[in-house]
Amino acid sequence: MNVKDEIKKLRLAEEFEFMNSGAIEQFSKKIIGRLLQSTNAAYFSRLGGELTCDIPLGPPNAGISQNPSNPNKPKMEIRSRFLEEIYQDAFTFTFFSDLLVKNTKTLQDLHAHLSSPYTFETGLPQVRLEHVLNHPNNIRKVRQHQHGKRHVM
Incomplete structure (x- = not known):
């Protein structure tokens, strides 16, 4: 193992x-649960099936299995350590994304080949207040806030 690997190992530890880990798992279950609800409503319930997800212990890995005799009921498995690594990566994303923009032409090259309203100039996309406030799930909450009622967004 070289010096960089040793430093990375210490940083990760x-x-x-x-x-x-408990909070990460609870948060992950909430997000995955919402994704399963919308996916099942849009696709699987129409087919008489259901997509499910298990979060077992184990080394980082994820996959999906499907029984050929019951193809409309696939099961995802996302190991808890994989969710923890995604959580860790979320904290370093901003740092590496900014470095990518400052030290390379990758984002400029991407923009040269992509015409999309979703491109952004910095290492991080800017989420504008109107994007959040105008989202259908938040309109009722914003109106309650404007009228002085207590709410959680």
Whole structure:
């Protein structure tokens, strides 16, 4: 193992020490649950099926299985360590994304070949307040806030 690998190993161990695995799993289950609900409503329920997900312990990995005799009921498996690594990566994304923009032409090259309203100039997309406030799920909450009612967004 070289020096960079040793430093990375120490950094990851330090990050892992301050992570709350239980909180990450609860948060992940909430997000995955919402994704399953919308996917099932849009696709699987129409077919008389259901997409499910298990989050077992184990090394980082994810996959999906499907019984050929019951193809409309696939099951995803996302191991808890994989979810923890995604959580860790979310914290370093901003740092590496900014470095990518400052030290390479990757984003400029991407823009040269892509014409999309979703391109952005910096390493991080800017989420504008109107994008959040005008989202259908938030309109009712914003109106309650404007009228002085207590709410959680």
